[in-house]
Amino acid sequence: MAGDGPQPEGYLQIGEAAARADVTQRTLRYYEEKGLLRPPTRMEGGFRLYSPDDMERVRRIKELRDLLGFSLADIKEMIEAEDVKEQIRSHWRRDADISEKAAEIRRAREVTLQQIALVDEKMGRMAEMRRQLDARRERYDTWLHANAPAGAAAGDQADGA
Amino acid sequence: MAGDGPQPEGYLQIGEAAARADVTQRTLRYYEEKGLLRPPTRMEGGFRLYSPDDMERVRRIKELRDLLGFSLADIKEMIEAEDVKEQIRSHWRRDADISEKAAEIRRAREVTLQQIALVDEKMGRMAEMRRQLDARRERYDTWLHANAPAGAAAGDQADGA
DNA sequence: ATTTACCTTGACGCGCACGTCAATGTCCGT
């Protein structure tokens, strides 16, 4: 039995990577093809090796898609702007670079703020939806209670919230 | 023949209906075609007339799609189950019908509960996402603050000095 | 060396949710 990391350390081949991220291999290749994932490192024979960072990125993409409903094109824009964070860690060369980086950071910040605003808006609408659903459920319960089975007596279930 | 008013009250032709619901006419016809909207009443010449109820339904479909990300097929199932509410208003004939209706109501209630659960789950994940976005923004702010503009006068709220 | 499992790059296909003509019919004001 091969262990979890025969050659690479913390890096995963596409099979495992897809399984753990709960997507298909096709999806990973597709995201790469569309520029959502940077081309991962490869083994000697050309097999893709996904880093933990890559995995995190996939999870992020999934959240943006499943939770917020963004298109992959939109998501690409976002994470491209966010990618400055990785350039931040790298040491810059001179002061001139700083103002350049700062501009990118501010752009990334803007993108983040917009995402936050969108999350807030969606959460607000969802809260409203939840209220309506609750009201709906209450109407059902009221009806059911009013037209209770003739033979049954007291002892109905309580409502949870 | 039932007299269809030439100028309907509160009813809208597809153009206005689409505009107010912020969808295209194609979308309305498509929803009807797919069984998400019951065939609306028509004018003499065949023009569709959408009732306020129809409009409400379109809004509901949009919410389920845009907010929760359901497919139209899923939504169809849901609103079919919910449709009992309109049958409730109609007076039933005998007691035997009641248990029948009650079964449908319970089904509709179940659907609603599942929707509530899903909304709650999504809201939870969105809250978590929001936290992460906030943390991200803070990191940007921290960086920007640390690498404040060199030439500018330091007039901001300064750290201990 | 061979098996076996996993990987590679094309390239075509598909379902969804409509978009977009095209040809025709209807409403309504003047």
Add this chain to the structure above:
DNA sequence: ACGGACATTGACGTGCGCGTCAAGGTAAAT
């Protein structure tokens, strides 16, 4: 009774987000 706005039903097209072969190459075990 006519013109222009608005509607009707097909029917084909489109973009997205992958699915699904096909024809191979590679890795690790036997």
